[in-house]
Amino acid sequence: MSTNEKKQRNEEEYEIVDRSKQGVEGVFIWGQMMPNNEPHDVTFELLGEGRKIADKLNTKLTAVLIGYNVKKWAQELIYRGADRVIVVDHEKLKTFAVLPYTQVIYDIIQKEKPEVFLFGATTFGRELAPRVAARVHTGLSADCTMFDVGDYVNRRKKLKFENVLYMVRPSFGESKLATILCPLNFPQMASARPGIFIPLKRDETRKGEIIDFTPEFSEKDFVVDVLDVNVGGGEQIDLKGAKIIVSGGRGVGEKGFDMLREFVKVLREKGYKAELGASRGAVEAGYISSKHQVGQTGTTVRPDVYIAIGISGAIQHLAGMKESKYIIAINKDHEAPIFSVATFGIVGDYQDVVPIMIEKVRKGEMVFPVTQ
Numbered sequence: 239m240s241t242n243e244k245k246q247r248n249e250e251e252y253e254i255v256d257r258s259k260q261g262v263e264g265v266f267i268w269g270q271m272m273p274n275n276e277p278h279d280v281t282f283e284l285l286g287e288g289r290k291i292a293d294k295l296n297t298k299l300t301a302v303l304i305g306y307n308v309k310k311w312a313q314e315l316i317y318r319g320a321d322r323v324i325v326v327d328h329e330k331l332k333t334f335a336v337l338p339y340t341q342v343i344y345d346i347i348q349k350e351k352p353e354v355f356l357f358g359a360t361t362f363g364r365e366l367a368p369r370v371a372a373r374v375h376t377g378l379s380a381d382c383t384m385f386d387v388g389d390y391v392n393r394r395k396k397l398k399f400e401n402v403l404y405m406v407r408p409s410f411g412e413s414k415l416a417t418i419l420c421p422l423n424f425p426q427m428a429s430a431r432p433g434i435f436i437p438l439k440r441d442e443t444r445k446g447e448i449i450d451f452t453p454e455f456s457e458k459d460f461v462v463d464v465l466d467v468n469v470g471g472g473e474q475i476d477l478k479g480a481k482i483i484v485s486g487g488r489g490v491g492e493k494g495f496d497m498l499r500e501f502v503k504v505l506r507e508k509g510y511k512a513e514l515g516a517s518r519g520a521v522e523a524g525y526i527s528s529k530h531q532v533g534q535t536g537t538t539v540r541p542d543v544y545i546a547i548g549i550s551g552a553i554q555h556l557a558g559m560k561e562s563k564y565i566i567a568i569n570k571d572h573e574a575p576i577f578s579v580a581t582f583g584i585v586g587d588y589q590d591v592v593p594i595m596i597e598k599v600r601k602g603e604m605v606f607p608v609t610q
């Protein structure tokens with residue numbers, strides 16, 4: 239008998255762990271809302287990926303929508319893939335606060351017993367998901383870029399778990415992919431990187447169920463009072479149509495992006511069709527919204543001039559901008575890979591270089607070769 243046959247026969251003798259007897263069912267996602275009370279892009283991305291997982295598990299996909307005056311979005315989430323939407327609409331949940339949101343999701347998990355629960359790895363999702371995981375005593379695979387469903391055999395315990403969630407994320411400085419399983423605890427919980435998963439096409443023929451959930455809070459859930467929220471407005475970003483893209487990376491930090499916005503403003507005042515871009519490093523650090531992301535999982539651009547500032551030039555970034563006509567790279571590390579695709583490279587601190595460029599453009603001493 240070959241080793242493979244032996245292995246297969248052994249596995250046939252293993253006890254199969256039947257999920258349905260553990261009383262858990264369904265794929266859930268957190269339908270994150272933005273401060274302007276519209277769903278975050280990642281909500282649609284999670285619905286797209288959650289739909290695939292739910293279909294593989296032959297179960298329903300439920301979105302949990304928390305906020306105030308959010309019920310109007312429930313139907314939209316059904317058009318985008320959900321079978322059920324649990325709506326928690328309460329004035330006290332108007333702005334994201336980690337303690338009451340954790341409590342609400344904890345209560346829903348206790349009641350519904352989902353098999354899988356996914357969050358977006360956004361700034362809020364990264365704060366919320368670990369708290370929920372800790373409270374329900376399960377694991378959390380953070381920052382996943384791929385999911386699948388398959389079996390898992392534990393030879394030592396002679397157990398075979400069927401239909402386990404495979405949660406895949408880059409590790410070791412993004413050079414390897416790690417597949418993480420959590421077959422013993424529920425829900426199997428993960429956060430998904432924004433901008434990776436593909437939303438489904440909106441389908442108005444989709445039908446679903448909208449369920450109201452009444453939260454129960456205590457005073458200790460509201461230790462933080464949000465006094466005011468300033469929303470940045472519904473900025474329209476046209477990366478594809480821009481002739482000049484000023485793009486910032488993790489190296490410029492949050493404050494640096496104010497300088498880059500000023501750069502774009504001055505270019506526009508001079509009549510250029512300029513736009514602000516970003517690397518995923520900057521998006522993940524929370525310096526800028528994912529709408530600005532250029533690269534493999536962001537927008538692919540081909541402007542006349544691409545100015546990469548504080549961007550290392552990872553292969554996934556280059557994939558989205560290397561076809562630009564002229565590439566100007568500003569980086570303090572002369573070995574940064576971005577210089578390998580740059581037409582002009584400036585080795586230096588962006589804080590020294592960019593103000594000079596802004597001033598020269600303002601005075602008309604620096605012009606760029608753009609087509610009409």
Ligand SMILES: Cc1cc2nc3c(=O)[nH]c(=O)nc-3n(C[C@H](O)[C@H](O)[C@H](O)COP(=O)(O)OP(=O)(O)OC[C@H]3O[C@@H](n4cnc5c(N)ncnc54)[C@H](O)[C@@H]3O)c2cc1C
Nearest residue numbers: 487488489517518519533534535536548550554555570588
């Ligand atoms: C599946 C997958 C998809 C991905 N998709 C994308 C994508 O679409 N787009 C994307 O961008 N990335 C993507 N990535 C991520 C990518 O691998 C990198 O992690 C990311 O591009 C790094 O961003 P960064 O260059 O801003 O940050 P870092 O790599 O941290 O680089 C920062 C740079 O700033 C420089 N710097 C620091 N301080 C200064 C200063 N004061 N002045 C000048 N320079 C300074 C540093 O020398 C460094 O080169 C993806 C990764 C995976 C695994």
